[in-house]
Amino acid sequence: MEKVKRNRAQTSQRIINAIEEVIAEKGVEGIGINRIAEKAGVSKVLIYRYFGGLDGLLTHYIKMGRLFPLLSPATVEQLRPVHEHDLSKLWYKQLIHTYRYFRQFPAAFQVLKATVMENDLTADIASQAYDEEVTRMIDELSFIKGTDFRAISAIMVGAMSYMTLLARNNRTLVGIDLSSEEGWKRIEDAIRLMYTALNRMAVHSPDISLEVHQTSLPSAYW
Incomplete structure (x- = not known):
């Protein structure tokens, strides 16, 4: 057996x-x-x-975890930030890490490309599975209540997906060369800035609660 x-x-x-x-x-x-x-x-x-x-x-x-990591409950708990201002680091690191992978690995890029294909049943299957995995990852790592974090994430994920697809065709966007490392450094710096600002706003909002550790648990995930 x-x-x-x-x-x-x-x-x-x-x-x-x-x-x-x-x-x-x-x-x-x-x-x-x-x-x-x-x-x-x-x-x-x-x-x-x-x-x-x-x-x-x-x-x-x-x-299966090749495109999006399968996180055990213990790993998710380890990733939970200690300080409320550290949530932004978790958010932007995961987004940046995910789309570096999609830019670098051909099969991952082709799955991403399938999400914008029309009139193809196989692409529809891939797109649905892709969206379910993105949603799972966002829900596992949001650690926030009182705001529509899925909608915020949809904007960020949609923008990164679109720019990743443009990059393959050596296109520019708002004058930024998406086929260059310099261009992507500018994009990633902007992602860090936006998530840091969102984190700061959430900390000071009476309607939003952030779920953080009460004691320090260092993470070696990234």
Whole structure:
């Protein structure tokens, strides 16, 4: 039984690696059961057996933690800031870290690209799974009550997504070269400034409460 479990885990990993490679090469719109099965060296029957088909495999890939970290309750608790003014650091570090990853890794970028594609059922599946993971991550790391943090995050995530897509085409935005490290340093500095200002405003608002540690717990997450 242990050998069967081990073999299944190894085969599943080959299939996951294969879909990642195909997405990187062909985009979400270019994936298919036959292509993935051939690259993984398995029967396509196994993909249906293990993941329920292409949609299930794609959703599993997006939600397995490669694109967005799967945080245990203990890790989330460790990330909870000690001081109320430190929440901004958590917010901007996570956003910056996430979109550096999407700029650097081809498969991650192709999943992001799928969120703006029209009339493609596979892209719709990817977009839904992507949004569910973004929402999960934001809810886990907000540590704030009394304000619509999802709406605020939607603005920030939407802006970063759009600029990440522009960057691939060597475009500029408001004169900032998004294909350069200098351009992205300016964007990331602005993200830090905005979240710091939001944190400061939240601290002084009587309607907003911030959830912080009562004792110091250092985090080594980033």
